[in-house]
Amino acid sequence: MGAVIFTLEEMAPNRSRLLVVTVGLLLAIAAIIQAIGGDNSLDLVDPETASSSSSHETSATDSHIAATSLPTTSAPSTTITPAPSPSPQTSMYNPPISVTSIGEGAIRISGYGAKVMDAGDEWSNYRTAIYRSDGPGSELLIKLLGDDQVPVFSFGYSDRNSPIEGLRFLTEITEDVQEIAVTATAGWEIDLLPDAFLWNQQMDAGNTPQAEDLMLFSSQGLTFVGSEQSSAAQGIGDLTIYNACHAPCNDGTTTWVFELGPDCTNTPGVFVKEVGSNFFQRTVRPVKSELGKDILEVSLESYAWLQVLTPCQWSAKPTVG
Numbered sequence: 001m002g003a004v005i006f007t008l009e010e011m012a013p014n015r016s017r018l019l020v021v022t023v024g025l026l027l028a029i030a031a032i033i034q035a036i037g038g039d040n041s042l043d044l045v046d047p048e049t050a051s052s053s054s055s056h057e058t059s060a061t062d063s064h065i066a067a068t069s070l071p072t073t074s075a076p077s078t079t080i081t082p083a084p085s086p087s088p089q090t091s092m093y094n095p096p097i098s099v100t101s102i103g104e105g106a107i108r109i110s111g112y113g114a115k116v117m118d119a120g121d122e123w124s125n126y127r128t129a130i131y132r133s134d135g136p137g138s139e140l141l142i143k144l145l146g147d148d149q150v151p152v153f154s155f156g157y158s159d160r161n162s163p164i165e166g167l168r169f170l171t172e173i174t175e176d177v178q179e180i181a182v183t184a185t186a187g188w189e190i191d192l193l194p195d196a197f198l199w200n201q202q203m204d205a206g207n208t209p210q211a212e213d214l215m216l217f218s219s220q221g222l223t224f225v226g227s228e229q230s231s232a233a234q235g236i237g238d239l240t241i242y243n244a245c246h247a248p249c250n251d252g253t254t255t256w257v258f259e260l261g262p263d264c265t266n267t268p269g270v271f272v273k274e275v276g277s278n279f280f281q282r283t284v285r286p287v288k289s290e291l292g293k294d295i296l297e298v299s300l301e302s303y304a305w306l307q308v309l310t311p312c313q314w315s316a317k318p319t320v321g
Helices: 001-039 046-068 170-178 196-203
Strands: 099-102 108-114 115-118 128-131 140-145 149-156 162-169 179-184 186-192 214-218 221-225 233-236 238-240 254-261 269-273 287-290 293-300 307-309 313-319
Touching: 108 179, 128 140, 128 196, 128 287, 140 233, 149 162, 149 170, 162 214, 162 233, 162 238, 179 186, 186 196, 196 221, 214 233, 221 233, 221 313, 238 313, 269 293
Parallel strands: none
Antiparallel strands: 099 108, 108 186, 115 179, 128 162, 128 186, 140 149, 140 179, 214 221, 214 238, 233 313, 238 307, 254 293, 254 313, 269 307, 287 293
């Protein structure tokens, strides 16, 4: 037994040295693996814990950006006024053009605001235009355009304090009209009438001229004026007179007296077409005031035509001699 014990004791120092070498070698290998592979400590963390930790870090980062980009300030107070609702006087009110028949080949064109329309193939059949605008403080300007939109004829008024009305005869020069251009700020109507329409209208209604009656054309249509039954006429806007007295009557010079409305600031344009002439020629006549009223007087020979262009209200009365 002594030999065996000796042998073990003798071997003990060698085993200790071997153990130390082994442990050192393992630590060295572990250090090398860690240096090459990096820290794998997250592989040992519970997935739910890892997700919660990552979310917290992201939230903290967003809050930091928000606090940096949008610092807390005292915003000034602001009053917001709502826009008014659209009304017929605004540009948003834009109904389409309406064209209706008013009998015997006549048509009525109705619209609102500025419009451009095709004159159509029947334009050459029309001889008279009556126009109306129902909005005070508005304008109604009508241009008849030919080829390449060249203006051929125009009528109407702007910047008025009252409704705009009037009548114009369409001459031969307007037969080549291609388009009708309307400038307006309110509702409007244009009646296009064929030849003799207004005369036939009166005959159909049983209104025949009396002795000494003359013919006055306005936005009201044809009016017979001059006899005792109808000694004067009233209206608004452009008018035309045919100074042909219904028989029996005295041929001779007729003086037409026009009284203009009290708010009229427009100087009327007066045009006369004498017998045998094909054109209206401007006639300058002074307008005189009587008791605050503007009076216009024009003398005409029999069968002459008179055209008075004005946006104002007027009354007209013929006197013979």
